[in-house]
Amino acid sequence: MQSTLDPYPLSFSCEAAGWRDGEQFVSLHCLTYLVKGELLLDDGHTCTLLKEGDLFFCRKNQLLRFRKPQEKVKDFKTVTLFFAERFLGDFANEYPIRLSENVAVPSVQRIENNIIKSFMDSLQAYEPFLATPSENALVPLKLREALLLMLQHLPQYGSILFDFSNPVKKDLSTFMEKNFHFNVPLERFALLTGRSLTSFKRDFKAIYGESPARWIIRKRLESAYEMITQQEKTAVEIYQDLGFRDLSHFSYAFKKQYGLNASQVKKNR
Template identity: 45%
Template sequence: MTNSPIAYSCYFTRNRQGEQFVPEHVFSYQISGTLTISDGITEHVFNEGDFRFIRRNQLLKFVKQPPPGGVFKSVSIYLDQAALSDFSMDYGYKAEGNRGRPVEKVKPLEGFGLYQSFMNSLLPYVAADQLINADLQKLKQREAIMILLQTNPELKDVLFDFSEPGKIDLEAFMNKNFHFNVQLKRFAYLTGRSLATFKRDFSQVFNATPSRWLLQRRLQEAHYLIKEKGRAPSDVYLEIGFEDLSHFSFAFKKMYGLPPSRIY
């Protein structure tokens, strides 16, 4: 492995940036501070000492909040498809009966002692910022999989479901998820399309390019939130998919003739 599946997050200030697409399953522990995760409908709040499992192929927003006078810290282990496929072949696990049954995107986990012991075993590696060898990484991944299966047997049908997203209704999906700041290839993948097919279908459905439609749709939502809901531009731009306040203000003024601060 070129990249370690073990990740350590440490922030001294509030953070709302980062990839909003989750490509692999994640098993995490909140060491300090608060992590808020939202899929646009449901919001989960994780505090110090909490454990969580996040299902792959999800669009999620994260807000990392340090405790007063402290530091936000969390440790995660990513359970990628290659590691799970190897585990499946070695131990004979297969997904069964998961079709048609809703699966939690973000699953809070009860504080089993096994979780705490496992996460504590990761800290010497991440705290020292040293890269552990590939064989040891695989062992830690397998240990995480075994612990999750022992404490939550129903996760078998999630962990070993290797199917990819199928082709779904493009218009409904985009109207629901336009505010997520991800690359077009992520939207294409989640709607069961290649990037080229996504762009072609998008043009047929919306009569516009994805980039142009996303910009206009996000600005329309921003206008609504500012004018009708009384929200501040500085609180809105990240929420509706912009990375930079100045870029948002420039695009908003170009579309509406006034900067967002002048909308009442």
């Protein structure tokens, strides 16, 4: 499950969504209240387990893998506000904002603030009116209210929400070694490392001596081989975690690389 378009500013997700796990490019800052259920978020560095009643903030321009425990799939609901850059820019022009110094905030940050939790919980009462895109004047009002509450009670988030600069240029090899398993287009990898697609491909070739697409597939298959032979994993257990879109795609690539399918490699180890 991937997102490439800006979502509707207010989202109510529930058991009807039906998904258990997947991955997503987070294009916008978002604030989420977990009404019921559990959710595990993995940014490639840290896993964060969120439970019923938790409030959390996700920074924009990052990769996240999400997973719900199997037994919790049919008992799950969240309320999420998405903050588009244009909306934040308009807000900054309308309200005087005193930004604090830049602070290091993780990709996913649990927030302990009962006032903001109560506000997010109250949005459920508006669900019949706010859950679908329309000419609904309440949506921007609720977004403004959320921002005002955050700036008042969590002023350290101002320097994050109203930072409109592009992602800084990152060490490409360090980033890719940690994130090759995310199934996103090369354009996303380029953006997240602070490069144009052309610069990304050029820098990548200079470091690894091969194209990004070939390196990513090879790296995923090498990881798969290690997990199968050293950790006794099966193809079904690992193909999604390694960024393959489906089991048949993984099986074809694995056999092409090693001449045997995953079960044969496991049996012959």
